[in-house]
Amino acid sequence: AEFMREAPFAGRVPVFVGDDITDEDGFRAANRLGGLSVKVGDGPSAAGWRLEGVRQVLDWLDGFVQWSASSPLGG
Structure with a gap:
């Protein structure tokens, strides 16, 4: 978790999938x-x-990418 304090991660939201x-x-x-x-x-x-499962992870990530590309908070 220490790396979250360093560039380029500082100020970002961590996402962990396992x-x-x-x-x-x-x-x-x-x-x-x-x-x-x-x-x-x-x-x-x-x-x-x-x-x-994996299919749902891919769908979730795809949805996040779509949101990020169209959001003033993303992209």
Whole structure:
């Protein structure tokens, strides 16, 4: 999480997407930094959000890219 204080990451919102137990530290770090944490699949998790599978992750990312390109906050 230290790298989030350095360019080009400083001032950005962290997004962490993962699918297993080894990703839990990343979810907690993203949460602590006010970012988005997304668990892919089943099972208990510290992630704030959950998606069913890879297809849903791709759809979510595509939606985010579309929003970002058309938003005064994005692009």
